[in-house]
Amino acid sequence: MSVLEIRNLHATVGDTEILKGVNLTLRSGEIHAMMGPNGSGKSTLSYVIAGHPHYTITEGDILLDGESILDMQADERARAGIFLAFQYPVAVPGVSVANFLRTAVSNVRGYTEAEKNGNGNGSGVIGSNLMPMREFRRELNAKMTEFNVDSSFARRYLNDGFSGGEKKRTEVLQMAMLEPKFAILDESDSGLDIDALQVVSDGINKLATEKRGFLLITHYQRILNYVKPDFVSIFFGGRIVLTGGPEVAQMLEERGYKWVEEELVGGLVPA
Numbered sequence: 290m291s292v293l294e295i296r297n298l299h300a301t302v303g304d305t306e307i308l309k310g311v312n313l314t315l316r317s318g319e320i321h322a323m324m325g326p327n328g329s330g331k332s333t334l335s336y337v338i339a340g341h342p343h344y345t346i347t348e349g350d351i352l353l354d355g356e357s358i359l360d361m362q363a364d365e366r367a368r369a370g371i372f373l374a375f376q377y378p379v380a381v382p383g384v385s386v387a388n389f390l391r392t393a394v395s396n397v398r399g400y401t402e403a404e405k406n407g408n409g410n411g412s413g414v415i416g417s418n419l420m421p422m423r424e425f426r427r428e429l430n431a432k433m434t435e436f437n438v439d440s441s442f443a444r445r446y447l448n449d450g451f452s453g454g455e456k457k458r459t460e461v462l463q464m465a466m467l468e469p470k471f472a473i474l475d476e477s478d479s480g481l482d483i484d485a486l487q488v489v490s491d492g493i494n495k496l497a498t499e500k501r502g503f504l505l506i507t508h509y510q511r512i513l514n515y516v517k518p519d520f521v522s523i524f525f526g527g528r529i530v531l532t533g534g535p536e537v538a539q540m541l542e543e544r545g546y547k548w549v550e551e552e553l554v555g556g557l558v559p560a
């Protein structure tokens with residue numbers, strides 16, 4: 290079992306503090322949903338966990354199985370098993386989904402590391418040592434079928450001209466290929482039609498084994514009808530102010546966020 294522990298995390302961008310003491314523990318086998326108003330810092334938290342260089346951590350720590358990952362670059366964190374599905378996936382014209390995934394999978398599974406350590410194919414070019422094409426293709430095809438992604442996607446340029454829903458499906462495929470220990474999904478349900486929501490939810494449920502932990506950032510209770518969270522947290526003003534079960538999502542749906550500020554942040558109820 291793995292544990293990803295975020296301890297009293299403070300982070301700034303420029304002079305502005307955005308994360309103001311986040312405490313959160315994710316464990317494999319658990320789904321943790323996080324809801325919070327626009328601009329409260331949810332995406333910032335996901336970027337900081339994934340190792341985006343734009344943010345400065347001023348206090349606190351992130352521990353993966355007891356070891357701090359703060360000194361690790363984003364690619365090292367990916368190799369350690371941390372995966373982030375972006376709220377706004379970026380298009381990479383010129384790089385096909387298949388090529389992108391082959392490079393990513395090769396990196397995460399250590400093929401490119403072997404090259405750096407001199408155990409590669411001897412070409413001396415870092416990154417030339419990729420997962421063998423035939424093996425990769427076989428796995429990609431199997432996963433595309435399993436996760437309901439049309440095979441034509443493999444040839445398309447990554448996210449280039451993809452609809453919102455197609456991007457989110459592709460992220461699930463990416464997660465299926467990378468098999469992370471912890472997956473952070475930043476609004477993977479936003480903008481999905483009912484069928485796509487079903488596909489994305491089915492994908493998450495298939496991948497939600499005892500070996501994997503999830504942080505599901507969402508605005509709507511809707512996806513939680515398909516994916517059952519163990520915990521639901523309210524993120525407000527740069528930190529988590531309440532953690533409970535699925536009833537928390539229901540409560541937010543009914544009451545919005547105004548009471549959070551009045552009753553939780555105002556200090557009437559301890560966080």
Ligand SMILES: Nc1ncnc2c1ncn2[C@@H]1O[C@H](COP(=O)(O)OP(=O)(O)OP(=O)(O)O)[C@@H](O)[C@H]1O
Binds near residue numbers: 307325331376
């Ligand atoms: N690189 C940046 N430069 C300036 N401000 C930033 C940067 N990144 C985040 N912020 C600010 O930090 C705050 C939190 O943003 P963040 O995207 O984390 O919110 P969020 O909770 O994900 O919101 P949403 O629900 O709308 O996705 C916002 O006020 C945003 O403008």
Ligand SMILES: [Mg+2]
Binds near residue numbers: 332333376475
């Ligand atoms: Mg966001």
